[in-house]
Every structure is written in C-alpha cells, then in structure tokens.
Amino acid sequence: MTPVIIGGGLAGLCVALTLAPKPVIVLGRKVASGLTSSELAQGGIAAAVGADDSTELHVQDTLAAGAGLCDPAIVRQIIEAGPAAIEQLIRWGVAFDRDEDGDLKRGLEGAHSRRRVVHANGDATGEAVMRVLVARVKQTPSIHLLEGCEVTEIKTDASGVCAVMFRQDGKEGLQEIKTRAVVLATGSACALWRHTTVPVASWGHGLLLAHEAGAALRDLEFVQFHPTALDSTLDPMPLISEALRGAGGKLVTDQGESFVDELCPRDVVARAIWSQLEHGQRVFLDARHIDDFGDHFPTILESCLRGGIDPREEGIPVRPVAHYHMGGIQTDGEGKTTVEGLWACGECASTGLHGANRLASNSLLEAVVMGCRIGKALQARAADALSCAVSEARGAKPFTADDLHDTVRVRNLMMAHVGVLRESKGLETALCDLEPLASVNRFARVGMLIAKSALARRESCGAHTRLDTPCSS
Ligand SMILES: Cc1cc2nc3c(=O)[nH]c(=O)nc-3n(C[C@H](O)[C@H](O)[C@H](O)COP(=O)(O)OP(=O)(O)OC[C@H]3O[C@@H](n4cnc5c(N)ncnc54)[C@H](O)[C@@H]3O)c2cc1C
The missing domain is CATH 1.20.58.100 (Fumarate reductase/succinate dehydrogenase flavoprotein-like, C-terminal domain)
Structure with missing residues (x-):
C-alpha cells in the first residue's frame, strides 16, 4: 500500500522527496498558501557547517537550552545529521546565501556559541526553501499531491491497516484512503493560543489525530513564547525578530522606562514583558534610531506597515505570543510513534531534541533530518506502484x-x-x-x-x- 503523508510543510515534503521514486500520497491544505509555519520561518536552519564549529558544540548548546530534559542520544543523532541535511536541501535546489568566497553565510542567534544559522534570501528563509521544494514535489511523478484536504480522523486496526479520513474542497462528504504507513506532519498547535505567530489553522490537528488513534503524546506543557510579536489585530501576529534587539532596539514601557536587558534569552524577555502587560503597561520596541531600517529589516518593516505602525517614526508595540511547541507526538529516533504504522515528524512530533526549550533554528533542522529519515525508513515498506483508492468514508468524524x-x-x-x-x-x-x-x-x-x-x-x-x-x- 502507498504511504500517506498528512501535511505539506517542510517536514512532510522532505519525507515525500526522500521516498521518491517510490510512490507516496501527500494530503494537505493548499501548499504554498501561507498555511505552513515553514513558509514564515525567517532566521534559518542551524547546522554545524563552519570550520570553527563542531557537532559537539552544537550538541552542548542544544542540551543547555533544553534545561536537562532533552534526550541526549537523539540530540546527538539529529545534530550530527545537520550538515548532510543542508547538503540535501542544496541538491534539491535550495540556494542558501553565500559570501564572496562562495561559502555558506552563517548567522548568529541567541544561545548559539557559534555562527551556524544557514539562511536563504536574507530573512525570508522559509519562503525561499518552500518555494523550491514545492516546485520539486510538483515535478516528481511519484508524489501524488492531493491539495485542499483536511484530514479529520485516522483509524487503525489490529492488522496494521490505517484508514485516513479527509474532506477535500469541492467534494461532498468525507473520503478515506487505506494504507499501512501514515506520516503525521501537521505542524504546530500554537494557534490554540489567542496570540500567536503560527498560521491560524494550526490547532494541533496532528496531536488530536494521534491521541484519538491511541498514540502517546509527550512534554505538552513546553511551549515557547516568542517575546516580541507585533501587538496588533493581525492574526497571526508578525514576528519582530531578535535581530532588531541585537541591532540596538530598546524595550520600554509606555512611560519610556527600560525594564529588561534586551539580549537576555527568549524566555527571560518574554516573562519580563508579560509582567509589564499584566500590570497594565504597554511595551514598545524602540528602533527609531536604526539607520536605513528598511534595508536591514525589510520583512519587519513590511509587517509593521501592514499593522499600521511605522517603526522609523514610532515605537513598535510588542507582546509575547505562542510560537513553537516543543512537546508533541512521542516518536523514537526513526520517527515511529507508539502506534504501529503511524509516524510523525516536524513540529507536531516530540523526538526529545528540544527538551524544555528549543534552541533557535533547531526546528527546521529537525523537520528536514527527521523527514528524510522517515522517508528512508519507508522505502522498504512502500509499494512500487501507486495505489490511491479513495472511497467514501462511512461513520467517520467530521470536523x-x-x-x-x-x-x-x-x-x-x-x-x-x-x-x-x-x-x-x-x-x-x-x-x-x-x-x-x-x-x-x-x-x-x-x-x-x-x-x-x-x-x-x-x-x-x-x-x-x-x-x-x-x-x-
Ligand atoms: C514566524 C515564524 C518564524 C519561524 N522561524 C524559524 C526559523 O528561523 N528557524 C527554525 O528552525 N524554525 C522557525 N520557526 C519554526 C518552524 O518554522 C516550524 O517549526 C517548522 O516550519 C514546522 O514545519 P512542519 O512541516 O512541521 O509544519 P508546517 O510547516 O506548519 O506544515 C504543516 C502542514 O500541515 C497541514 N495540516 C495541518 N493539519 C492538517 C490536517 N488536518 N489535514 C491536512 N493538512 C493539515 C498544514 O496546513 C501545513 O501545510 C518559525 C516559526 C514561525 C511561526
């Protein structure tokens, strides 16, 4: 039977491309339509690719961020695979930013001891990577992409057959596909919070589907709140990245008072801002003094203007928002969940890499490494011919x-x-x-x-x- 991937973000597409030329079905909402977190990613992908860097240093930084709750063996396994994952993306056609010598440019982000964040098209990495992968998926004949689909339920039986129920735009009722391998790659659950940076439909579908199918979930309490999103009526709220604080942006109350060191870790800054807001203050990121703002921060300028704020003239109102879910569907190092035939990767999964807190830019890395790993593991199970028998689903739970x-x-x-x-x-x-x-x-x-x-x-x-x-x- 043909494996079925649910979700067309970075993780799901990496599974599909690695499986090629073995046939695979991808069920997802419309791809490249702003409904993936992957497209919104700005900073880049962490990997120890520099001459001054090593797996060991990246592992140590990841373990320190995870506050003692990472799985050290998984951390080593995923971090070690980082440079090869970047090479794989390059082979698929991703053009990462390079310096004049042709070497990969590497950004420095909070809590990383080395410059190791590889990026594409400046601060629009996610969009640049996804554009290339979506085009490649569409040109790969073995990948059967069913767009406009919303998976509503997965049923497993004792013989290991999974029935995947879904609704497709323009079709009456629910449909189902039977398979022996389902990969959940449904992304974040952070839209469950009123204020978030993730796409609006990210309600934690993967967690729900896995839980209802009997799979174990883990570390659900660990949610990374980004300290500075644009406090506006926009949903999701645009991210105002650390880079702006790194360039001298100052956090102040509406009385103009400083209350935290802007360069502290994300969780420290988030708690400080949260406390101010709970005491009735508003908080602003004042970046008016930064010259040529639009040249350095084009994405942030565009987001602010969309929210009715001109950061060159006024402080940017900011607030902490739900940004990344460290917890999720429990998987082993191969991406297997506790239910036979059910796999998970990307943000909906919990491999043990992040522990109690994620090191910045380790999530895209995990999505690529685990997506490719599941793709390889499924090669042995996949059939050589596509079987995509879609039938009407009876007795299934719709949303x-x-x-x-x-x-x-x-x-x-x-x-x-x-x-x-x-x-x-x-x-x-x-x-x-x-x-x-x-x-x-x-x-x-x-x-x-x-x-x-x-x-x-x-x-x-x-x-x-x-x-x-x-x-x-
Ligand atoms: C603003 C922002 C900036 C970020 N910047 C970075 C960064 O610089 N570096 C980094 O490492 N990480 C970053 N992250 C986190 C990172 O982008 C995500 O963790 C990662 O992209 C998740 O990839 P994914 O494939 O698991 O999920 P997604 O890319 O969100 O894809 C999930 C897909 O599943 C689909 N789906 C969900 N439910 C269903 C369903 N029931 N039926 C069918 N389809 C469904 C969705 O529509 C979507 O297409 C950022 C996140 C945000 C929000």
Missing part, C-alpha cells in the same frame, strides 16, 4: 462547525491561563472551563491535554514557568 465555533473561547482561555506565567489556580480554571467545550470542540481537548500536563509539572523548567512552585534549575 463540525462546533469544532471551530468555540475556538475563540479556547484561545482566550489558553492565553489567559496556560500562558507565559502559570500557576495551579489558573490551570485548574482552564481545565474546568475547557471541559464543557471539549464535548463538542475537539480542539478544546488538545487544550485540555496541554493544561493537564502543565498542571502536572509542579516545577519551573525551561519554557514552563510556574509561579507557585520553585525553579528546578
């Missing part, structure tokens, strides 16, 4: 109008009580208020799973800060 109806309430609850600073009372309130919603809204159940994990971890660790318990480190 009903109710599933999205109360999503605004779910998002507000998650933001208010499962945010940057947490304590048991708020987490219990979230659970109590989410429960009645969860009987109709399947995504409220994902919120409940996350809130339960946050309540259970009675310590502050990495990105998970409990006001009512001591810090573990």
Whole structure:
C-alpha cells in the first residue's frame, strides 16, 4: 500500500522527496498558501557547517537550552545529521546565501556559541526553501499531491491497516484512503493560543489525530513564547525578530522606562514583558534610531506597515505570543510513534531534541533530518506502484462547525491561563472551563491535554514557568 503523508510543510515534503521514486500520497491544505509555519520561518536552519564549529558544540548548546530534559542520544543523532541535511536541501535546489568566497553565510542567534544559522534570501528563509521544494514535489511523478484536504480522523486496526479520513474542497462528504504507513506532519498547535505567530489553522490537528488513534503524546506543557510579536489585530501576529534587539532596539514601557536587558534569552524577555502587560503597561520596541531600517529589516518593516505602525517614526508595540511547541507526538529516533504504522515528524512530533526549550533554528533542522529519515525508513515498506483508492468514508468524524465555533473561547482561555506565567489556580480554571467545550470542540481537548500536563509539572523548567512552585534549575 502507498504511504500517506498528512501535511505539506517542510517536514512532510522532505519525507515525500526522500521516498521518491517510490510512490507516496501527500494530503494537505493548499501548499504554498501561507498555511505552513515553514513558509514564515525567517532566521534559518542551524547546522554545524563552519570550520570553527563542531557537532559537539552544537550538541552542548542544544542540551543547555533544553534545561536537562532533552534526550541526549537523539540530540546527538539529529545534530550530527545537520550538515548532510543542508547538503540535501542544496541538491534539491535550495540556494542558501553565500559570501564572496562562495561559502555558506552563517548567522548568529541567541544561545548559539557559534555562527551556524544557514539562511536563504536574507530573512525570508522559509519562503525561499518552500518555494523550491514545492516546485520539486510538483515535478516528481511519484508524489501524488492531493491539495485542499483536511484530514479529520485516522483509524487503525489490529492488522496494521490505517484508514485516513479527509474532506477535500469541492467534494461532498468525507473520503478515506487505506494504507499501512501514515506520516503525521501537521505542524504546530500554537494557534490554540489567542496570540500567536503560527498560521491560524494550526490547532494541533496532528496531536488530536494521534491521541484519538491511541498514540502517546509527550512534554505538552513546553511551549515557547516568542517575546516580541507585533501587538496588533493581525492574526497571526508578525514576528519582530531578535535581530532588531541585537541591532540596538530598546524595550520600554509606555512611560519610556527600560525594564529588561534586551539580549537576555527568549524566555527571560518574554516573562519580563508579560509582567509589564499584566500590570497594565504597554511595551514598545524602540528602533527609531536604526539607520536605513528598511534595508536591514525589510520583512519587519513590511509587517509593521501592514499593522499600521511605522517603526522609523514610532515605537513598535510588542507582546509575547505562542510560537513553537516543543512537546508533541512521542516518536523514537526513526520517527515511529507508539502506534504501529503511524509516524510523525516536524513540529507536531516530540523526538526529545528540544527538551524544555528549543534552541533557535533547531526546528527546521529537525523537520528536514527527521523527514528524510522517515522517508528512508519507508522505502522498504512502500509499494512500487501507486495505489490511491479513495472511497467514501462511512461513520467517520467530521470536523463540525462546533469544532471551530468555540475556538475563540479556547484561545482566550489558553492565553489567559496556560500562558507565559502559570500557576495551579489558573490551570485548574482552564481545565474546568475547557471541559464543557471539549464535548463538542475537539480542539478544546488538545487544550485540555496541554493544561493537564502543565498542571502536572509542579516545577519551573525551561519554557514552563510556574509561579507557585520553585525553579528546578
Ligand atoms: C514566524 C515564524 C518564524 C519561524 N522561524 C524559524 C526559523 O528561523 N528557524 C527554525 O528552525 N524554525 C522557525 N520557526 C519554526 C518552524 O518554522 C516550524 O517549526 C517548522 O516550519 C514546522 O514545519 P512542519 O512541516 O512541521 O509544519 P508546517 O510547516 O506548519 O506544515 C504543516 C502542514 O500541515 C497541514 N495540516 C495541518 N493539519 C492538517 C490536517 N488536518 N489535514 C491536512 N493538512 C493539515 C498544514 O496546513 C501545513 O501545510 C518559525 C516559526 C514561525 C511561526
């Protein structure tokens, strides 16, 4: 039977391209339409490609960021594969930025001890990488891309056959495909929070589908809040990257007072801003003094202008937002979940690389390395001919109008009580208020799973800060 990949972001496309010329079906929403986090990625991909760098140094930085909760064997395995992953992307046609000697340009990001963030088209890496991969996928005859699809359920049986149910634009009712290998590559769950940088439809579909199919989820409480998104009515909120603080942007309250060192780690800055907002202050990133702003930060300038702010004339209002989910569907080093025939990679998976906090730019790396690894593993299982028998699905669960109806309430609850600073009372309130919603809204159940994990971890660790318990480190 032909393997089925759910999700057409970086992770899913890497699985499909690695499997070629073995046939594979990719079920996804419309590709390259702004519905993937991959397209929004700015900074780049971390890999120890410099002469002054090594696997060992990158491993140490990753372990330090993960606050003692990474799986050291997985960290080594994924980091070691970094340079080969960059070479693979280059072979597929990605043109990374290079210096005048032709060497890869390497950016420096917070908590990295070396310059190792490889990028393409400046701060538009994700869009540049995805453009090339989507074009390549469309030219690969063995990849059967079904766009405009929303997978609503996966059913597994004792013989290892999985039925994947989905709705496709323009078609009546639900359809199903049977296979022996399903790869979940559905991306983030961070749109469950009211304020986020991820595409709006990222409700944690992969977590829901995997959980309902009986697969184990892990480390759900660990959510990275980016300290500075443009505080606006835009949804998602545009990222105002660290680079602006690195270039001298100052964080101030509306009285013009400084309250944190701008160059502290993400979680420290996020907590400081969150506290200001909770005390009724607004927070601004003042970058008016940066010369030639538009030349250095074209993406940020465009986002700010879209949100009605001109950063050359005024402070940029900022707030912490849900940005990256470290937890997810538990997998081993090959990408296998705890359910036979079900695999996961990219942001929806939890390999153990990130632990309690992600080192910047390690997520695209993980998506490529694990996507390619699953692709190789599935080569042995894949059939030589495409079998894509789509039939009408009977008795399947659709996503009903109710599933999205109360999503605004779910998002507000998650933001208010499962945010940057947490304590048991708020987490219990979230659970109590989410429960009645969860009987109709399947995504409220994902919120409940996350809130339960946050309540259970009675310590502050990495990105998970409990006001009512001591810090573990
Ligand atoms: C603004 C921003 C900047 C970032 N910058 C960086 C960076 O510089 N470096 C870095 O390493 N990381 C960065 N990240 C994180 C990184 O982009 C993501 O972790 C990564 O792209 C995830 O890839 P993915 O393939 O797992 O998911 P995605 O790229 O989000 O793709 C998931 C796909 O699954 C589809 N899907 C979801 N549910 C269903 C369903 N039920 N049925 C069908 N299809 C479905 C989605 O529509 C989407 O196409 C950034 C994230 C954001 C939001």
